[in-house]
Amino acid sequence: MADTLYKFLVEPLQYEFIQRALVASIMVGISCGLIGTYIMLRRLSLIGDALAHSVLPGVVIGFMISGKNPLSLFAGALTAGILTSILISYVERNSKIKEDTSIGIIFTGAFALGILLVSQLKQVHIDLSSYLFGDVLGVSDSDLILSSVITVFILISVILFYKQLLVTSFDPTMAYIIGISTSLVHYFLMTLLSMSIVAGLQSVGVILIIAMLITPPATAFLLTDKLKTMLLLSVMFGIISSVIGLYFSYHFNFASGASIVLTAVLFFAAAFLFSPKEGIVQKYFRRKRNTSVNLTEDILKYLFNAEEKSSGGNAVTELSADLSLSENKILSALKRIESKGLIKGEKENYKLTETGRDLALKLVRSHRLWETYLTEKNIVDMDNIHQDAEKYEHILSDDLISEIEEELGHPQKDPHGSPIPKKK
């Protein structure tokens, strides 16, 4: 096992092209993770995708002018990216056309121009597919230097302009009032975005790079509500996805962009399902736990009422009818409540223990106070009042209940005439 793992993880590292690919992956994770966080929070995902596509003609023109020189490639891509973002808002501002349509027209146009230019480059070999789909294993030294410089530049910018990026993202109006130019920050961010696209071009490709810009930040967003943590997590998911994708690409000959992006999506799916706060699995269990708490409380109240009226029906049958649950479910609920020491007995002969009675008293008090409150305030009519109070009574906050009692002027009886127990 350890041996296989060694072969899978460490052995490839002896090759120089793998080492380069690894560094390139880390750079993509950092630059896209940082910029992507702001792109996501400012709802610019669509523009991000547009810019990624329209970088292609810039790259090709750069190539036509001075061959496969990373600097001309960089200059071409940057110019194309910035021009595209300016054009998109220019069309939107100067016609009835809305932003999404403007984005659609301009990026497909630019992308088409890129493909057209590539098809004209007959003699010279430019590997279109590596730009489109990424080829992390083919990263050259000069590519690497370029993406490292870009990453460092982005990192420094995000640190230095933290305040400006934060206030323009969260509250552009406030930014305007305190004299921060929102459009200047916007175009600066577009420049950084174009740069991060260039950094990711070689490993992920123009078509999928948007995924590296939004999927890791979205994953991070589900796990935290702090911006700094989100930036860090986003970078972390970006790096891990790129590295895992790289290994799969090497071992199984997968297209590198696709395997990197799929890994990132898997992380997102995991966060979506299992995030402690937002995950749907957690939400399911929380709901289930609430139902079980409610069931416990309903049973306690039933037993309390039965004792109060000293009516001795079959507890299991009556509860099963009242709560629309099978007798078996009631029986297992009773056993569970007994194990918590709230009730004692067997089958239909359960009695409240001291603790159980206290809790039941609290519940009845809550229920009757809620009933009184809801009718007094005309929130519900008498017919529905019981159901509504059943819903609210499980909110057992002492403060809130006392506040209701206070506001009602410490009533003795509920609307049905039953006594309201005092606070213990």
Added chain:
Amino acid sequence: MTVISVKNLTISYNKKPAIKGINLEVEEGSIIGILGPNGAGKSTLIKGILGLLPSETGEIRIFDKPVKESLKRIAYIPQKEQFDWDFPINVSEVVMMGRYPYISLFGRPDENDHLIVKEVLEKVEMSDNQFTQIRNLSGGQQQRIFLARALAQESDIYLLDEPFVGVDAKTEKAIFELIKELKEKNKTILIVHHDLSKVKEYFDKVILINQTLVAFGDTDKAFTSELINKAYGGRLTILQKAEQLFKN
């Protein structure tokens, strides 16, 4: 001293005027209510004063300077819908934004800034929630933190757009107490308000608006039933006028 001077301000959306020919001279140290029916241009007026919307005609001067030069002396609390409440930001980070005008380009908040944030959070009784993400606050608390941010900004003019919407009675009272304190410090406060019941209690002056300025002046003179009817019944009257035109 005149703080805000608006001359012949007209702002249009899609070529339809939202406010038309507004003239105002606002004096220092008063609480002013901006009142009018829905769609009367109350928020537009505030945004227009700030220069957030392009104006067709008109000149606005604040502290006898063009708006752009005086912006930093204004604190603005927009309507709550304007914010993305899921944004990863907590209470004290929002309030700290009020200190940004005092921090240099690459600078970080210093001790004094943190002290001020702490003080204003105490003032609005939100110290216990300073690390809470803003989605997890009640409506009243959400309004309190934006007031705290405005206080941290230490401005001379405060523009509040419907600060009492979705706010509990206790918070409304607390917010109003703080606004009165600002007035005592000779600050100027403009409040867009839609509840007519507390106008006399709250405002020194009122601006009654329904696209055009219906009345502006001391509350007891401008907030009369005749002028209120004029502001709120405006659209009805236009319909009646139109019907009469049909009959002729």
